[in-house]
Amino acid sequence: MIDWGWLAGHLDAIAYRTAQHVYLAALGVAIGFAISFVLALVAARHRALYPPISALAGILYTIPSLALFAALISITGFSVVTAEVPLVMYTLVILVRNIVAGLDGVPGEVLEAADGMGHTRRQRLWRVELPLAVPLIVAGLRLATVSTIGLVTITGTISDAFGGLGYFILDGYHRGNFLTEMYAGALPSILLALGADLLFVRAQRRVTPWAHARALEATS
Amino acid sequence: MPEQAARRAAIVEYEHVSKSYATAKLPRGAPGAVNDLSLTVPAGKICVLVGPSGCGKTTSLKMVNRLIEPTSGRILIDGADVAGRDATELRREIGYVIQQVGLFPHQTIGANVAVVPRLLGWPAARQRARAEELLSLVGLDPALYRDRYPAQLSGGERQRVGVARALAADPPLMLMDEPFGAVDPIVRERLQNEFLRLQAELAKTILFVTHDIDEAIKLGDLVAVMQVGGHLEQFAPPAQILAAPASEFVADFVGADRGLKRLSLTRVGEVALQPVVTARIGDSAGEARARTFADPFPYLLLLDPSGRPIGWVNQRHIPGTGTLAPSLATPMSPLLDRRTTLKDALSMMLDADVQTGIVVDRTGRLRGVLTVEAIAAALRPSADPDGIAGGTSGAGA
Numbered sequence: 001m002i003d004w005g006w007l008a009g010h011l012d013a014i015a016y017r018t019a020q021h022v023y024l025a026a027l028g029v030a031i032g033f034a035i036s037f038v039l040a041l042v043a044a045r046h047r048a049l050y051p052p053i054s055a056l057a058g059i060l061y062t063i064p065s066l067a068l069f070a071a072l073i074s075i076t077g078f079s080v081v082t083a084e085v086p087l088v089m090y091t092l093v094i095l096v097r098n099i100v101a102g103l104d105g106v107p108g109e110v111l112e113a114a115d116g117m118g119h120t121r122r123q124r125l126w127r128v129e130l131p132l133a134v135p136l137i138v139a140g141l142r143l144a145t146v147s148t149i150g151l152v153t154i155t156g157t158i159s160d161a162f163g164g165l166g167y168f169i170l171d172g173y174h175r176g177n178f179l180t181e182m183y184a185g186a187l188p189s190i191l192l193a194l195g196a197d198l199l200f201v202r203a204q205r206r207v208t209p210w211a212h213a214r215a216l217e218a219t220s
Numbered sequence: 221m222p223e224q225a226a227r228r229a230a231i232v233e234y235e236h237v238s239k240s241y242a243t244a245k246l247p248r249g250a251p252g253a254v255n256d257l258s259l260t261v262p263a264g265k266i267c268v269l270v271g272p273s274g275c276g277k278t279t280s281l282k283m284v285n286r287l288i289e290p291t292s293g294r295i296l297i298d299g300a301d302v303a304g305r306d307a308t309e310l311r312r313e314i315g316y317v318i319q320q321v322g323l324f325p326h327q328t329i330g331a332n333v334a335v336v337p338r339l340l341g342w343p344a345a346r347q348r349a350r351a352e353e354l355l356s357l358v359g360l361d362p363a364l365y366r367d368r369y370p371a372q373l374s375g376g377e378r379q380r381v382g383v384a385r386a387l388a389a390d391p392p393l394m395l396m397d398e399p400f401g402a403v404d405p406i407v408r409e410r411l412q413n414e415f416l417r418l419q420a421e422l423a424k425t426i427l428f429v430t431h432d433i434d435e436a437i438k439l440g441d442l443v444a445v446m447q448v449g450g451h452l453e454q455f456a457p458p459a460q461i462l463a464a465p466a467s468e469f470v471a472d473f474v475g476a477d478r479g480l481k482r483l484s485l486t487r488v489g490e491v492a493l494q495p496v497v498t499a500r501i502g503d504s505a506g507e508a509r510a511r512t513f514a515d516p517f518p519y520l521l522l523l524d525p526s527g528r529p530i531g532w533v534n535q536r537h538i539p540g541t542g543t544l545a546p547s548l549a550t551p552m553s554p555l556l557d558r559r560t561t562l563k564d565a566l567s568m569m570l571d572a573d574v575q576t577g578i579v580v581d582r583t584g585r586l587r588g589v590l591t592v593e594a595i596a597a598a599l600r601p602s603a604d605p606d607g608i609a610g611g612t613s614g615a616g617a
Binding site for chain 1: 285287307308309310311312316318319320321322323324325326327335336339368369370371372385395
C-alpha cells in the first residue's frame, strides 16, 4: 500500500529531484545535439566520413553505462561530468543518424533548383536543407530525449548527489523494496518522458506548418 | 520593373563546346556527352534543344549556368565567357525551370517565387510585390495562392509557380529543362499556349530542352536537333527542319508525318484566301443568282446586314425574283480565323465534310474562304519554307 505520510513529508525532495532530473537530461541532450549536429554536417559534406562517424557512435552506444561510470569516476571523480558523459554519448548515435537522414531526404530536384537559382553552399544548407530536415531531426530529438530521461535514473549509482528521480528508486530498493518511494521516482520520470515527447511534437507542428499542409483544392 | 529592364534579352553563343564523360561508369539516365557544339541564340528568341535521351541536350543547357562545366570550348552570354563569372552570381541572373519544378516544400508559394530576389537582398516589400505581380502574370490569383504550400497545388499550378519563380529577378535569359514534361497532355497544351503568350509579351532569350519534337516545333523560333553523342544535326527554324531535314536522322526524328506537322506551323492568315460570291439578306435574289452563275463556284455565301456569314445557298436554290431570306442558307462551313492553324482548319473542314472553310475577322465579318487546294498549295515543296514560317513565332493559339 502507498505510504501517504512519507509522500507528504517528501514533497520538497520530490520537487528538487524532478528539477535535477530535467536539468541532467536537458544538459545531456543539448550537448549531444550540438556534437551530433557538427558531426552530421561534416558527414553530409564529406560522405566518406559518414560510415566511420556512424560506426563510432554505434560502438559508443554499446558500452554498458555502469562500466562507464566506474571508469569515469577514476578520471572525473563524483562530478556532473561523470554523469553527463554517458548521457551525451548515448544520444549521438540516434541524433547523428537522424540529422544525416534528414539531410539525405531532401529531394534531388529541390537541391538542383536551389543550385540553379544561385544559392551558395551555406545558403542552401541553412535555407533549404536544414529546414526540410527538421521533421527527422525532431524525431531524433524525441527519441534521444525519452531515452536520456530514462538513463538519468541510473546516474544515481555514481552518488546520491545525482540520479534525479532515480535517487528514490535506488533508495527505496536499498530500504528493502519500499514501494512508495520507488513509485515516487518512477512515475514522475515516466510523466517527464511523456511530457517532453508531447512538447517536441507540438514544437514541430509549429515550426513545420508545411509538413501538415494537405491538398485543399488541387486544380490545374 | 523599369520598362527598359523588362526588354533586356541576352545573346547566347556556344563556341566549340564539348563535354565528355568517362564512359565506363555512367549510370542510365546520366547526362549525355556533347561534341563540338557551336550555335548562337539570338536575343529574345526561343531556341529548343531537342533529341533522344543521351543526346546531350540537358548537358548543353546546364553548361550555360555552370551546373556542368564543359571539357572544352566556351559559352558566351552577351559576349562574356560564363567561365569567368562567379557561378552563384551568374545563376541569379539566369532563370531556371526544371521538369520536377523543385519548389521548396517548406516555403509558401509567395516565398518560393521570391527566392532569387531574396538572394539578391531586395527589401521585403519589393519581394512581396514582385511575387504577387508574377503570380498574376502566370494566371494564379495571388490572394488565393500566396500563402499556400507547394503540396497544396496541382502539377500544372506548381509548374506555373516554377515559371514565375524563374522570372522573378527579370532575367535576360531563361533555361528550361523539359518544363512541361511531367504534366498530362491537356495541361501541357494549355501551359505551352500560356508560355507563348507570355513570351510574346516578355521577349526573353529562352533555351528550352525537350525530347518531344512536336513541342519543339510548336514553341521554337529555332530548333537544334541533336543526336546521341552530342552531335548537332540541324539548327534552323522549325518550318525549315520539317521542309528540308538536313540528314536522315533529322528526317526520322521529325517523323514520317512531317508534312502534317507543317500544317500545325502554318496559320490561315499566311495562306492566300479566295474571294467568294456574297450577298446580304434583303438583297435582290435575281441579281445575286446571276452573279453566282457567273462564278465557277456554285454557291452563294449569304451574309447578315453587318457582313457576318450566315450560310451557303446553292445556286440552283436561289429564287429568280424577290429578296434573299435567311431560311435559304444551308448549314455552314466551319468558321476559321486568321490565327487558326492549317491543321485545325483542315480538321474542322473534314469534320464538317466540306472543301471550304469560311475565314472571318475578329468581329465575325467575312475575310474570304480557305479551300483544301489552297492548303495543299501552301505545303507544296516548292513553297519557300521561310515564307510559310514567317509569322509563326510567338503567336499562341
